[in-house]
Amino acid sequence: MLLRSTLAGLALAIAATQASAEAIRIAIGTQDTTINCAAGGLLIRELGLLDKYLPKDGKYKDAQYVIEWKNFTSGAPLTNEMVAGKLDFGAMADFPGSFNGVAHLDAGKQSLFISVLSGSIKGSGNGIVVPASSSVQSLSELKGKTISVPFASTAHGMLLRAVAAQGWDPEKDVRIIAQAPEIAGSALRSNRIEAHADFVPFAELFPNRGFARKIFDGSQAEAPTFHGALVDADYAKKYPEIVIAYLRAGIEADQLLAAEPEKYSELIEKVTGIEAEVNYLFHGPLGLQTRDLSWKPEYRQAVATSIDTLKLLKRTDRGLDTAKFIDDQYIRAAFKASGLDYDKKLGNYAPLPLQARDALTGKPITDFKRLAQIWVRGEDKVRHYASPEAALQALAVLEEEGKDIRAIYAQAADSGIKLLANQAWFVRDGKGQLKAFLLKQQAESYAQANGGEALDFVSVNQKLLASR
Template structure:
């Protein structure tokens, strides 16, 4: 009898333990960078649209699990990394440079983090950039020798700036003065002309010019150094809850699909949450955008991680390397693609920017050649208007302004690099046929004009010509 009661008690204890295990409350603590808008599909959109709940597992060992989802927003990657290393966060979204520092910080603490997915990037480096005050006479990086350039230290823009300075053949400690400055401080410094130039990451090299107090004089693509933003997870967490890591990436995939389908709508949502204007969000996230939303680990992005680690050594942030093949772990994003019925390897091989399927706003005919695409976003309109050429768009702009329409943004595609530009900040070359080609920089336009014939003009000049022509 005594044995029977003992066994019964043991069975009850085992049953209670099993129930308690399956009823475990699992924390999912996610660090976001909302104003770093290229992290949106790994944070802001998942949170605001409640996407994560759709994919969290509720079977097997998760049958009776309860989830406690926590969100915390940061303005940069370094403090986010600190909280991940301290065990206060499980996931984080950041760029290649701070992401690599995340891996180093975990290793130095006797732990491991994993870079599990790209979110958005440019295999040529677009997204990072250098700006000068709007009133500055500087038109190119070459004119900044001997000047003071600020940058958020240990950021992906810092890495870009060092590469850009090296490409000029300059000594970064002698030929320029590089100082640490966060974006919010740099904005004020640019407004008051207290800084010669500022290098920054997404979206500030476009946001500051869009707000009228700065001018972009260097795009990261000129350094031809890949850059991206991606998602990381604590290694111990991934080992314990691999299904949750995959669920998070399923939510990220859906966020990516939603913004691809309705870029204007979700650009508005990002503005509502962050204050970053929708027209700047569209510049990145819209079709043929400045960067490409891409969740696959292209060789260029793996190289960006390796380059970032080498740069950390140069900056004496670490004296050890980091095994990129172990740090970058694509098993979870591959699992997410498979669950979603998507072909990861096909996406991995696809280098095309987000496509545009649109009709010309004037002729109504499908646009098939996007080399001279121009676009206008009229305030109050849900969709961006598309034009097959800048000259068409400028004629339409003159009419819209006559009607008293408030123009939110005008976009053009750069004739040399193909990147999307804020047309109001661009330079143009008009050839003998009257066709306009857009460029980011004055010297790029002048070189093109010299080689191909034509005249280099700023936006105000080509816009005035369009008005006079009417």
């Protein structure tokens, strides 16, 4: 009897030792080129942040972690591998994320949307572009035309809402075809497509590369959009501490981006090839989108809207209980463990703030509605100016000095979104002040109502040079 008891105890001890020495897989699917996922993938991986937060005590005392990373160009194949059990975590936008939830249910499984990573309650990030040589200046001119879009993406949802807002029938008044971003880029270059709708960062990347022009920003559709992180529900139940560790690594990645956006924009370019100036457009202060890890009501609604649109597209006939699918317990725990106030963040809608001095006068900038910025190649920091006219005056001097200009930014006077200034339209009022707009139509409407002249970037630059 004593021997049997001893053997049983020994067996239990061996089992406990094996459990504590368990090799725990942490398989994470990333979308590196979808740069708004950076704080949930690329930066965590490249900076080795996850190791800092993985639990190493209690049941994890002797755990051996096997961290696996796999990069994807879109959410659909990432979802396929999550459903197949090959991945534990994934980062993607609201539309593919919602489809991820549906696909798991179809397979008798469950995934959880555990955090937002970056987004816009206005809808910025998605956009529509045309070839650079196109005469089209606004969406209203695309009736009867062909518009390509990655199907069942967040950009597809934006396009359908934008078409509906025009009062058009999406099956009769426009021809919508499926086209991936990498194919669309080539088609735009060779004028083989009349317009293309896409998600982050392509509606800014293609214009920045000079072969496309943005004619519609997702904020005009007034539909919130975001990218976020998901996890397999069974995995989260088994290893909640690892889920929290992953999110804490994401919190640190977000903080690093906020502190040094130029530096980490450069890192993203090094890994993905997407120019740092485009990364800064999103991740820098007062950026096109706001990095935000909290589940604001607008982002919850974006998930519900995505599911409804997926039904409309006949990609699913299944509903999804967003109250169960969106699970904020892990991000709340991660905030607490990181010494942060989640509820305070939940109520904060402000973009990443900017504390800066005018590069010409040295005076603090207090009004950011007319902020303009210049990034000179070879300089670690973006230069800030209190007005577009000040930035353009400085630009003329920099060009005379032979400086290579990476990017010029301006804040839109109506929507407040950050623009690539060389793609923008401007109105010069009676006081000589410039106001920036995304579209020619917006600038002309403002000029008619308030006085002034609508000018493209080249024209306004020439006028300023002539007045020097």
